[in-house]
Amino acid sequence: MDEITLIRDAQQGDLEAFNRLILAYQEMVYNQAYRVIGESDAAEDATQETFISAYRKIDSYRGGSFKAWLLRIVTNACYDELRRRKRRPVVPLEPTDEYDEEIESPRWIADPGESPEDFTLRAELSDAIQNCLDDLSDDFRTVVILVDIQGMDYTEASQIMGTPLGTVKSRLARARRGMRLCLQGFWELLPGAFRLENEAP
Amino acid sequence: MTKNISSRDWETISAYLDGQLSDRKLIRFEARLSQEPEFRVALNELHHTRQLLRNAPSLRVPRNFLLSPRMVGNPRHLPRLAPVFGWTSAVASLLLVLLLVGDFFTPAGVIPTAWNNVPGQTVPLSQGNTEDLVYTEAPMMSAPALGGSSENNDSNPMPEAELQEMVVTPEMESIAAAAVTTEEMDEATATAQLSPEEVPTAEIGEEDLMRAAESPSELEVATPKVLTDTTLSKDEFASESLEPSQTITGEVTLNQEFVQAEPTATEIPTEVVQQAEDTPTVSGIETFSEEEPLPPEEKFKVEEQTSIDSPEPADEMALKAAPEMETETFVVEEQVLDKTPEPRKSPYDFLAGIEAGVILLAISTAIAWVYLRRRGG
Numbered sequence: 001m002d003e004i005t006l007i008r009d010a011q012q013g014d015l016e017a018f019n020r021l022i023l024a025y026q027e028m029v030y031n032q033a034y035r036v037i038g039e040s041d042a043a044e045d046a047t048q049e050t051f052i053s054a055y056r057k058i059d060s061y062r063g064g065s066f067k068a069w070l071l072r073i074v075t076n077a078c079y080d081e082l083r084r085r086k087r088r089p090v091v092p093l094e095p096t097d098e099y100d101e102e103i104e105s106p107r108w109i110a111d112p113g114e115s116p117e118d119f120t121l122r123a124e125l126s127d128a129i130q131n132c133l134d135d136l137s138d139d140f141r142t143v144v145i146l147v148d149i150q151g152m153d154y155t156e157a158s159q160i161m162g163t164p165l166g167t168v169k170s171r172l173a174r175a176r177r178g179m180r181l182c183l184q185g186f187w188e189l190l191p192g193a194f195r196l197e198n199e200a201p
Numbered sequence: 202m203t204k205n206i207s208s209r210d211w212e213t214i215s216a217y218l219d220g221q222l223s224d225r226k227l228i229r230f231e232a233r234l235s236q237e238p239e240f241r242v243a244l245n246e247l248h249h250t251r252q253l254l255r256n257a258p259s260l261r262v263p264r265n266f267l268l269s270p271r272m273v274g275n276p277r278h279l280p281r282l283a284p285v286f287g288w289t290s291a292v293a294s295l296l297l298v299l300l301l302v303g304d305f306f307t308p309a310g311v312i313p314t315a316w317n318n319v320p321g322q323t324v325p326l327s328q329g330n331t332e333d334l335v336y337t338e339a340p341m342m343s344a345p346a347l348g349g350s351s352e353n354n355d356s357n358p359m360p361e362a363e364l365q366e367m368v369v370t371p372e373m374e375s376i377a378a379a380a381v382t383t384e385e386m387d388e389a390t391a392t393a394q395l396s397p398e399e400v401p402t403a404e405i406g407e408e409d410l411m412r413a414a415e416s417p418s419e420l421e422v423a424t425p426k427v428l429t430d431t432t433l434s435k436d437e438f439a440s441e442s443l444e445p446s447q448t449i450t451g452e453v454t455l456n457q458e459f460v461q462a463e464p465t466a467t468e469i470p471t472e473v474v475q476q477a478e479d480t481p482t483v484s485g486i487e488t489f490s491e492e493e494p495l496p497p498e499e500k501f502k503v504e505e506q507t508s509i510d511s512p513e514p515a516d517e518m519a520l521k522a523a524p525e526m527e528t529e530t531f532v533v534e535e536q537v538l539d540k541t542p543e544p545r546k547s548p549y550d551f552l553a554g555i556e557a558g559v560i561l562l563a564i565s566t567a568i569a570w571v572y573l574r575r576r577g578g
Contacts, residue, residue, distance in 0.1 A: 026265065027259060029266075125258060170212050174208070180247060
């Protein structure tokens with residue numbers, strides 16, 4: 001069953017059809033929430049809240065990119081969470097193992113089919129990116145996640161964030177400059193596959 | 202090496218990476234890119250950064266985020282009622298606006314006049330004079346002085362019909378004046394003037410008043426009960442605990458000269474007293490005092506219609522008050538309000554009820570619609 005049919009059934013109140021849409025988009029939504037908020041539990045809550053809100057507002061979906069529509073909802077949910085955290089700062093709970101020791105890379109990023117080396121490689125890269133993203137302001141972080149991680153174009157990012165196209169362009173440029181400077185500190189830690197290469201754009 | 206690149210150039214490089222430059226800007230940028238090596242370095246770094254971000258590992262979800270009917274509150278059944286409430290609210294609001302506009306453009310007094318023309322609601326003034334039945338609102342706070350002559354009627358705000366309603370026969374006035382003591386007359390500066398040519402036998406001198414004060418019982422025999430009420434002084438009127446059937450209010454104007462004048466009649470004419478005895482009640486007063494309690498807005502109006510078989514026509518016996526006479530209105534509003542029974546319902550009450558119902562309907566349906574929309578998402 002294609003996406004349009006599932007959306008139409010969900011608009012008719014078919015919760016099962018909407019749950020199938022959730023299975024298709026939950027990873028994308030969760031990644032967006034995690035990259036923006038930077039904390040797994042809050043990202044989990046934001047993701048669940050996003051799908052509940054999306055189901056209730058699905059009548060307002062008028063076509064176009066369903067992924068962009070979901071990204072707009074989850075972005076707003078993340079902004080709400082960030083505003084809430086600024087009013088009442090929280091200390092995130094780091095995941096721990098069975099010996100109550102902190103796990104640097106959460107277990108849920110593990111791919112059961114990958115080798116331990118690949119897992120370590122991915123975890124280090126993910127942590128380095130997240131650390132650099134956390135140094136950006138909320139708006140810069142969001143735009144660089146939407147364009148460079150989620151693959152949205154400028155127009156979609158502008159619609160999701162509710163900002164003009166020129167603002168998206170300038171914010172993205174400054175966000176990339178900030179990420180460039182930040183990731184330079186991780187060059188030596190990054191695996192060779194991710195190091196700077198002289199490739200043409 | 203890239204320190205000399207401005208923020209605008211970084212923005213151009215970033216847009217170039219994403220293919221967002223226009224043709225003219227693209228040609229210009231590529232020309233600078235071939236000439237300035239630091240542009241190439243900056244472009245290379247930004248491109249690598251973008252590649253890193255694009256290759257960022259996708260995090261696996263810790264759990265599924267599937268929804269259950271309990272989580273979404275089964276909203277699909279409720280919103281079906283939402284349009285019903287929405288339309289009902291819209292229609293009720295429109296109806297309310299029409300009612301308010303109708304109220305605004307409706308001339309004042311149209312409905313009350315029609316209402317008071319209902320048979321049985323007004324007391325006929327006199328037989329054969331049915332055109333006088335047109336109802337006019339009684340003044341609320343101060344009654345205008347009675348117009349004594351026809352030429353004064355033009356300047357008198359009181360309609361002619363109402364003036365005719367307030368005709369007082371000389372017999373009634375004489376009996377009323379007889380019951381007033383001199384102290385009461387001094388206290389109440391009300392005056393009344395009886396035209397000598399119209400009521401030659403109705404004037405009572407000060408001597409009569411003194412005698413009446415000394416032996417009021419003699420006059421009370423001949424004085425009808427209701428007429429006695431009309432001669433109450435201001436203090437008595439305020440302190441008297443009147444029965445609802447006795448809420449005779451209005452304006453009594455007495456001529457101060459009358460009190461000070463030389464006595465022209467030493468006693469009440471016997472035929473007047475006899476007529477008063479033969480006629481225990483005045484039909485007009487009895488009618489609205491016992492059968493129809495006065496509504497609040499009519500409490501200052503005195504409808505006195507006599508059924509006394511007076512030897513002269515009522516018009517000729519009308520009490521004519523001089524324009525210069527001093528008048529005093531008995532202020533008994535609070536007392537009478539307490540004593541006045543429930544006012545009769547008018548069509549305005551019905552319309553007000555409809556308006557209140559429409560307002561409640563509009564508000565309640567709007568609240569229900571908003572609630573259902575919110576709950577239904």
